Amino acid sequence: LVDCGATGDFIDEGFIERSKIPTWKLSQPIPVYNVDGSPNEAGSITKVADMIMTYKGHSEQILLAVMQLGKQDTILGMT
Known part of the structure; x- marks a missing residue:
């Protein structure tokens, strides 16, 4: 979903687990x-x-917040 009102890029926690995508823990939690x-x-x-x-055909490195x-x-x- 592309959301012009979103303040960042996000990925679903369940999708991360099902797809076995590696994640990194933040040093400071970000309130939502x-x-x-x-x-x-x-x-x-x-x-x-x-x-x-x-x-x-266009590739981009992106940091997604997990939630x-x-x-x-x-x-x-x-x-």
């Missing part, structure tokens, strides 16, 4: 807030995944 400013019930981001994503996304595997923000 909903659109209305309330804290997200899934909690803070504590891990990231460093990946190379390819689309239509629970529900039905989406990834959310790519317009950063």
Whole structure:
């Protein structure tokens, strides 16, 4: 999912586990807030995944924050 309102790039925790994608623990958790400013019930981001994503022949290295996304595997923000 491409989301122009997203403030970063994210990958679903379940997708990470199913795909056996390596992650790295952050030294400081990143708090997550909903659109209305309330804290997200899934909690803070504590891990990231460093990946190379390819689309239509273009490859880009990207750092994705690992969190629970529900039905989406990834959310790519317009950063």
